[in-house]
Amino acid sequence: MIVAGVIQLVMAVTAVATLVVLGRCLQLTAVDEALVIHTSNRLQVRFGGGVVIPVLHRAEVMSLRSMPVVVSYSHDDAVLRSRDDQSIACEVVFYVRVKPTRDDVVAVAQAIGCARASDPATVAELFTARFSEAVKTVVRGHSLEELRRDGLLVRDGIVREVGNDLGGFVLDDLAVVRLDAD
């Protein structure tokens, strides 16, 4: 009788303790975030939540949201020129986000860190140079007349120029808001 009671008591206490400890260690994230857990020798990625053991693990959250990167050239810059040497003013909005797969999140976490990858200003800074170069290359390849006539020309050209490899990020979409000589 006493033995059965003790076993039951021990089991109940163990169950309570397990639940409490698990509950304490569990970290849930929002749907637009990935949980990156630094263990002693590797990175674990969880979408939605995972167990973070104090002392042994360190957890960070990475945003998976789409972030805008704006590339704009005004006439005052006079940097952007078409093939027929017209000065072009343009504004292109690129949308980038971290690809929501394990490998891509790990790549981004290792290369730039979760905090920086979640900050739209930092992400914009990272990609501005590369995207500006793509815009310049495409615009330089066409005359003003061509640019005016075919609205999708620049967009498609930029997508080709930027390519797929953005180190764990993807170019979701881009929008050419303004593009003209005047």
Next chain:
Amino acid sequence: MAVLLAGVAVNVALVVVVLARLQRIRPGDGEVVLVNRTGRWLVTRRSVTVVPPFQSARRIELSAHTLVVRCPGGLRCRDGVRADVRVVAHIRVGDQPDDVLAAARCLGVEALTDPSALRGYLAPRLIDAARCLAAQLPARELLAGLDQLGEELGDIIGRDLNGLRLDSVGLEPDQPDDTGVSMGVFR
């Protein structure tokens, strides 16, 4: 005997504690519940029971939004004339669970019910599409046939935008200078 009773008491207490923590989330009309079961996501229109801290749930309202976006500086038409138009788009989050997940993942849950956030996200694409369309037509033709261009505009934008659905889109004349004319030359 006392030990047995203590064991039973602890067990009962455990059940009571777990039951007391349960939350019932009921979606209202036009709402869905997004449930996080520690990494497994569920989108449903039914009521769900969640067990914090192992699960969490959020209600999302899926109403349609109307976005009105002015094209700054007007659009340049094929004949070089400026047309002042604005884009009016009706959008909503898609019905399918995958649509809700995709949209929530790329915009965040709050933005899905926030018209100004949606506007900020979609405005550049709407302007881009209107710009592409205007480049194909002379201004007079564009302004005369505004109500027939919605279909074409929708095709340029694409109907599916990361889980957001474009229900309908159209162009309207915009008169920035009250002259009653929606076209002019570029200054």
